[in-house]
Amino acid sequence: MADTILRVENVYKSFDGQDVLRGVSLQIREGEVVVIVGPSGCGKSTLLRCINGLETISSGNIFLRDEKISGRTKDLHLVRQKIGMVFQSYDLFPHMKVMDNLLLGPTRALSRPRADVEKEALEMLERVGLKDKAYALPRTLSGGQKQRTALVRAMLMHPEILLLDEITAALDPEMVSEVLNVVIDLARGGMTMAIVTHEMRFAEAVADRVLFLEDGVVLEEGKPEEFFHTPKTERAQRFLQSFTYASKRGTSEKQSKNNLGD
Amino acid sequence: MDGSFILSHVPDYLSGAWVTLRFGLYGVLCSLALGLVCCLLCYFRVPIFHWIAKGYIELARNTPLLVQLFFLYAGLPRVGIRFSAEACAVIGLTFLGGAYMSEAFRSGLESVDRAQVEAGACIGLTAGQNMRYVIFPQALATAIPALFANVIFLIKETSVFSVLAMMDLMNVADTLRTSGGRTVEVLFMLIVAYLLILLPVSLLATLVERRLRYAGFGDQHSV
Numbered sequence: 001m002a003d004t005i006l007r008v009e010n011v012y013k014s015f016d017g018q019d020v021l022r023g024v025s026l027q028i029r030e031g032e033v034v035v036i037v038g039p040s041g042c043g044k045s046t047l048l049r050c051i052n053g054l055e056t057i058s059s060g061n062i063f064l065r066d067e068k069i070s071g072r073t074k075d076l077h078l079v080r081q082k083i084g085m086v087f088q089s090y091d092l093f094p095h096m097k098v099m100d101n102l103l104l105g106p107t108r109a110l111s112r113p114r115a116d117v118e119k120e121a122l123e124m125l126e127r128v129g130l131k132d133k134a135y136a137l138p139r140t141l142s143g144g145q146k147q148r149t150a151l152v153r154a155m156l157m158h159p160e161i162l163l164l165d166e167i168t169a170a171l172d173p174e175m176v177s178e179v180l181n182v183v184i185d186l187a188r189g190g191m192t193m194a195i196v197t198h199e200m201r202f203a204e205a206v207a208d209r210v211l212f213l214e215d216g217v218v219l220e221e222g223k224p225e226e227f228f229h230t231p232k233t234e235r236a237q238r239f240l241q242s243f244t245y246a247s248k249r250g251t252s253e254k255q256s257k258n259n260l261g262d
Numbered sequence: 263m264d265g266s267f268i269l270s271h272v273p274d275y276l277s278g279a280w281v282t283l284r285f286g287l288y289g290v291l292c293s294l295a296l297g298l299v300c301c302l303l304c305y306f307r308v309p310i311f312h313w314i315a316k317g318y319i320e321l322a323r324n325t326p327l328l329v330q331l332f333f334l335y336a337g338l339p340r341v342g343i344r345f346s347a348e349a350c351a352v353i354g355l356t357f358l359g360g361a362y363m364s365e366a367f368r369s370g371l372e373s374v375d376r377a378q379v380e381a382g383a384c385i386g387l388t389a390g391q392n393m394r395y396v397i398f399p400q401a402l403a404t405a406i407p408a409l410f411a412n413v414i415f416l417i418k419e420t421s422v423f424s425v426l427a428m429m430d431l432m433n434v435a436d437t438l439r440t441s442g443g444r445t446v447e448v449l450f451m452l453i454v455a456y457l458l459i460l461l462p463v464s465l466l467a468t469l470v471e472r473r474l475r476y477a478g479f480g481d482q483h484s485v
Contacts, residue, residue, distance in 0.1 A: 054380055081386030091381035095399050104395055105385030157385055 002030040003065070005161050005192050006051065011060030011070075013043070013050055013216075020046045022216035023060070028161065031190045035203040035224070038213035039239060044196040047213070048163045051194070052083040064160065081109055084154035084162040088169045090146040092138040098125075098149055099134045105157050117156065124152045128182050144175030151182055161192045168199060180206075200243050204228045212236045267447050271438060275455050278434030283459055285348065285430070286417040289355025293416060294409070296356055297363025304364070305371055306389065315364070322361035327422050330354050335426055347426040355416055362412045370405025371397065403474045410467035414460055431455050 006028040013021040020043045028034050036044050049055045051062060053069065053076050062070035069079045092101050099121060106117040125131045128148045138146060147167055154162060164183065168176045180202045187193065187206050197203055203210065203224065210227040212220040212235075220227065220236045231237045300315040302308075322330075334350040345353065374397050382396035383389075424433035435452040439445050 052384065054383070077383070077386050077388045080384055083384075085384040087377065087381070089377055091375075091377045093378065093381070093396055093400075095403070105387065108391050108395060109386035109388070153385065 005030050005065060007063040009061040011050060011062065012058040013046055013055060014058050020216055024218055026211060026218065028192060028194060030192055032208045033187045033193045033195065033206055034209050034211060035195045035197060035207035036211045036213055037203060042213045043216045044213050045165050048165050048194060048196055051163060052080050052085055077109065081157055082160045084157055084159035086150045086154050086164050086167050088166045090150045092146055092149055094138055097135050097137055101138065101149065102153050102156055121156060124155060128152060142175060143171045144178045147171065147179045148182055161194065164193060164195045166196055166198065200228065263447055263450065264444065267444055268451055274434050274438065275431065275451055278429055278431040279455050279459060281428060281430040282420050285351045285423065286420045288352045289359055290413050290416050292352060292356035293359025293363045296360030297367055300360060300364035301367035301371065304368065319361040319364055322357050327354060327358045327419050328425065330357055331422060331425060347428050350426055351423045351428060355419065358419065359412065359416045363409065366405050366408035366412055367401065369408060370401035373404040374400045406470055406474060414463055417460060
């Protein structure tokens, strides 16, 4: 059994008296990919933001490799160096070239020599098909290219775990797969990840385990093949159904009625 | 208008312009430094100091420079603190300008997308590194027009220095006017002198703004 990297214990979080997380617990082992799904407003993004301290939790504990990381205000940057995070809106630094975006963390936060990191950055850019954009400004990139850059930026910190918060939600449909293929590549390489997404087929493809979050609690948890095909809770069934559509010509039941009518 | 009168007094105006420009520049540079410090104290909510900075900003912005200079030059000596006229000029201009510069920097910092701050934090930068490499460069690009407006405003405010008996442009002109009586020529030269100093500053502001825009600084639409 691989080591537990992340342990979230009974975490509560409220905004202005409104509970967003109501006792969430989860564990993520080394190399495991956990996908968190659920209706909007269920607390998925808040959960990720609590893990790397962008939000402070109301109660509970969060551990990274047995080190308690919740509730601290000092040296939070040291914790965040070990937890990568990529957002829906890419958030590349617009005033820096792609390469400077990539180098900033490793050279400034980790004090690594620039030449080393630059070499590594070029290798990673090549792997995600962006080597020719290394010295371009972010505004000249497409959404998909920006998001791949953001993934490389997070990975260059060599985090213990990578948090992905709906990273394809702002992309045009044809750019979604170029980004998700990079994530699948990372998963194959053994990267530990917690992924919030609305791309159900991607979730099924990449997940080792799926968490269904509803109204601030983990309502269901299971292997992707179980969760997506035989969900246990009625709420999860309804959620998954919302991703399928009735056909234009109506259901087969209606059609058979029409046939009888003829 | 008497051309020979104008020509014969060009050297007087040059020396006045030198005083205006020199002390204006000292004041501007000190204002930028003070403004930056104050706005960072407020941004990081440094205990106690950020209240002091806020109080100072309100005091400086809501009292006239003339009153501030009188306080420095005539008020403080009564309690035994005595500055030269030149020192009073620079201190006074800095006191006023620091508040305006701080507000200009603040507007720049507030314009930086919160997501940028979080992105910087997420790659493990300390708050200081995040400010230096991620937030401030973007804030500065947004604040440039306001900062330049302040520079022009402060250089114009140096005309108040004449109450300190400094021979700046305003005082040179005033002295000539009261002694020679050629009011039209004297004031014409005064206006031309201020324009010659400030038009290049305005031009520089335009150039810098354009350059920043073309460089894609502060590009907020990220899709």
